[in-house]
Amino acid sequence: MSNPGPESPVVLSLRGVSKAFGAVHALRDVTFDCVAGEIHALVGENGSGKSTLLGIASGFVRPDAGGVEIGGRHLRRASPAQARRLGLGIAYQTYSHVEDLCVAENLYLAVPHDVQPPYRRMSEWAEAKLADFNLSVPVGAPAGSLSLAERQLLEVVKALLARPKVLLLDEPTTALGPEDVERLHALVFEQSRAGVAIAYVSHRLPEILGIADRITVLRDGVGQGTYEAATMSEESLVALMIGRPLEHAFPERSDRKAGEVLLSVSQLQGERFGPIDLEVEKGEIVGIAGAEGNGQVQFLRALAGVEQSTGSATCNGAPLDMRSPLGPLRAGVVLLSGNRGSDALFPVLSVRANTTIQVLRSLGRFGILRRGLERRTVDEVGQKLRIRMASIEQPVQSLSGGNQQKVSLTRPFLRGDVNVILAEEPTQGVDVGARFDIYDAMRTKAAQGVATIVKSSDPLELAGLCDRVLVISRGKIIDEIRGDELGERRIVEAIVGSGVGRPPAGATDVSTA
Amino acid sequence: MKLRAWMPLALMTTLIVALGAYATVRQDAFLTKYNLGNLLLTMMPLALVALGQTTALLVGGFDVSVAALMTMCVVTASFTLQPDKSWTTLLPGAIVLIGVGLATGVFNATLIRFFRLPSIIATLGTLSILEGASLLLRDHPEGTINPDVISALTASVGFVPFAFIGVVVLAVLADAWLYRSRPGLALRAVGLHEVSSRRLGMRTGRTILLAFVACSVLASIAGFYLASEVQIGSPIIGNYALESIAAAVLGGASLAGGKGSFVGTLVAALFLTEIDNVLPLFQQPTEYAEMTIGGLILLALVLYQAPELVGRFRAAWPGVGRLRARDG
Numbered sequence: 001m002s003n004p005g006p007e008s009p010v011v012l013s014l015r016g017v018s019k020a021f022g023a024v025h026a027l028r029d030v031t032f033d034c035v036a037g038e039i040h041a042l043v044g045e046n047g048s049g050k051s052t053l054l055g056i057a058s059g060f061v062r063p064d065a066g067g068v069e070i071g072g073r074h075l076r077r078a079s080p081a082q083a084r085r086l087g088l089g090i091a092y093q094t095y096s097h098v099e100d101l102c103v104a105e106n107l108y109l110a111v112p113h114d115v116q117p118p119y120r121r122m123s124e125w126a127e128a129k130l131a132d133f134n135l136s137v138p139v140g141a142p143a144g145s146l147s148l149a150e151r152q153l154l155e156v157v158k159a160l161l162a163r164p165k166v167l168l169l170d171e172p173t174t175a176l177g178p179e180d181v182e183r184l185h186a187l188v189f190e191q192s193r194a195g196v197a198i199a200y201v202s203h204r205l206p207e208i209l210g211i212a213d214r215i216t217v218l219r220d221g222v223g224q225g226t227y228e229a230a231t232m233s234e235e236s237l238v239a240l241m242i243g244r245p246l247e248h249a250f251p252e253r254s255d256r257k258a259g260e261v262l263l264s265v266s267q268l269q270g271e272r273f274g275p276i277d278l279e280v281e282k283g284e285i286v287g288i289a290g291a292e293g294n295g296q297v298q299f300l301r302a303l304a305g306v307e308q309s310t311g312s313a314t315c316n317g318a319p320l321d322m323r324s325p326l327g328p329l330r331a332g333v334v335l336l337s338g339n340r341g342s343d344a345l346f347p348v349l350s351v352r353a354n355t356t357i358q359v360l361r362s363l364g365r366f367g368i369l370r371r372g373l374e375r376r377t378v379d380e381v382g383q384k385l386r387i388r389m390a391s392i393e394q395p396v397q398s399l400s401g402g403n404q405q406k407v408s409l410t411r412p413f414l415r416g417d418v419n420v421i422l423a424e425e426p427t428q429g430v431d432v433g434a435r436f437d438i439y440d441a442m443r444t445k446a447a448q449g450v451a452t453i454v455k456s457s458d459p460l461e462l463a464g465l466c467d468r469v470l471v472i473s474r475g476k477i478i479d480e481i482r483g484d485e486l487g488e489r490r491i492v493e494a495i496v497g498s499g500v501g502r503p504p505a506g507a508t509d510v511s512t513a
Numbered sequence: 514m515k516l517r518a519w520m521p522l523a524l525m526t527t528l529i530v531a532l533g534a535y536a537t538v539r540q541d542a543f544l545t546k547y548n549l550g551n552l553l554l555t556m557m558p559l560a561l562v563a564l565g566q567t568t569a570l571l572v573g574g575f576d577v578s579v580a581a582l583m584t585m586c587v588v589t590a591s592f593t594l595q596p597d598k599s600w601t602t603l604l605p606g607a608i609v610l611i612g613v614g615l616a617t618g619v620f621n622a623t624l625i626r627f628f629r630l631p632s633i634i635a636t637l638g639t640l641s642i643l644e645g646a647s648l649l650l651r652d653h654p655e656g657t658i659n660p661d662v663i664s665a666l667t668a669s670v671g672f673v674p675f676a677f678i679g680v681v682v683l684a685v686l687a688d689a690w691l692y693r694s695r696p697g698l699a700l701r702a703v704g705l706h707e708v709s710s711r712r713l714g715m716r717t718g719r720t721i722l723l724a725f726v727a728c729s730v731l732a733s734i735a736g737f738y739l740a741s742e743v744q745i746g747s748p749i750i751g752n753y754a755l756e757s758i759a760a761a762v763l764g765g766a767s768l769a770g771g772k773g774s775f776v777g778t779l780v781a782a783l784f785l786t787e788i789d790n791v792l793p794l795f796q797q798p799t800e801y802a803e804m805t806i807g808g809l810i811l812l813a814l815v816l817y818q819a820p821e822l823v824g825r826f827r828a829a830w831p832g833v834g835r836l837r838a839r840d841g
Binding site: 120 | 706
């Protein structure tokens, strides 16, 4: 870790910045500074205002109140060009490449005029610069054709080319494997040793504790204080981020007596899983665990009729037609896809439209929609699931990840005839606070007699939420964990295969999937 | 440059030569110095306004007010460029015409940048205003244009008008600027992805503003040539808005912005004018010309996408194979 002295100058300073988007306050009176040679991490849940803060610092977002100083000089108006001139470099989470232009052209446009080589020498210059940073990507290829990891590294290199005094990194490791993360961190250390101030935003707490000198925590757009990284732990950071201790993050399990079987699966087999036999009772939440890519997703999708399979299943005693999604839907079997953005939601449509699209018939009379009834219905379910939105007319794409997931959860809530919920990674990309609301909603539904199967890659989530957990490896159920045995550690052990009579961890072959 | 970029130029040139050859064989009147000179002159208004439209398309916008602006310029010329005036009064008169273009461009750009109106809506409003203003100034064709100005505009070396040479040079320089300079690269970047460009630190607002001003100024210069053609202050509006977009798109410009070529636009303008020129030679009614233009635009757009279509087709094949294997 680098050690900025107390006399190091403040290079980036945000004083009392506030910003509201419509009725949603993204930031309230937040103060953040970064001194030369320091790595200052910024943490918070999704939607806590981290990206807005970076946007304001980089001149991309105009604050409603407060001011920005870069290198001791005031940023007079919201202009990324001016922020760059004052010495600010930023690597955006959602990249800032023009995808149709090639790598060299993107790098060329990213640096100030005085650093730019003559136009015709652009390619050689770009190649030399990339070599400086040990990044080997073809300079003539369109930026959009690179892999996500390459684009993320390119984004950082691009920010560094202008030789900034302060470097902002917004979730710079989301697409990187462990090796690339190390490369990136080595680069970040090198820059901070050279005196560059670094503001580092990430949700990966172990990463932050390993790299940062100081940590500032944001919650709901309000600063929760700045701390020396050495004095913090993951637990203390999470407590600051969610504002309550971690233990209460799961709803109470209801006392459920063994009931009747609602969903019964027999010899279900698909290209990447099976044969699987499974019975789920009314009101039960069953977890599916396993290393990624062992057929868990395909199993859920086959049950929903999205993926081809052989074998049979019954729901409520009646055979389930799984040849197309229509059969399971009619039988009240609902899939909550993990890929919300492209599979489950209509991003540009409003919360209202996304919520009621499956139940429009029940909200109308003679084919004409009753707007008042629709609005009341959406308001009600929105409150029940605690969806944070400015209004029900807000487009779903402008909500945070957790609230988007809640919107897709409204659908089984509105349909009275739901029997089975198949949830695929229900809280992926969802912040800690919203997770509780989602768990709570699923418990509520279970209490009403719905059978639920949850596929999750988070063992802690499965242990806290489910009544029993099935562990799948190479498409087959290899273990069942229930009762007092059910815990995070036990699930992880089962997945990595360290339990009695199973192959050691290294032998778990995830590549077959 | 890649295939996608050369395709429009190649296709347009082929069609021009093919149509020209056909006309030459069927009609003696086509390949004459008189007809060719006339062809190049009648092309001038469309060529200039289409070059302007290309700049608007490059930043991802449309300008549908160009035709009304050209008419406004013709009407203005019937006041400021009247016969029996000396050059000392004609010169300020010409500057007034450019001023009308400049003012319209700034007006459009303001609506689009500061009031955030979609360009097609903003310029539609401007179109109506200009149309009304033209009718206010001249409710019927009246007021002839100074013949000295006309002969200066239509002067030529051999049968090739100076204006044509000028517009070719302009298009070549503009393309060199667009593809061989930093500001040109910045203009394309803004058209391809405005948000990313702003994040990269480019002044996107200024770029878009200048593009729309350039478009209107070029349209007002096109107005000079329209005036020299109609020779009278006529408030009737030609179909230049759609034709200029057609020429730019046939020349390779993308409606989504960021892609296009000034030379391509010029060649496409030449082709569209050639169709108009050839059909009367056969005593065909101009309805055929309209229909041909429409069909060719569709054909060209499909052909320009050919590389992507071929790619998509290839990508689909392994998938088809997989499905078959599973069935069997």
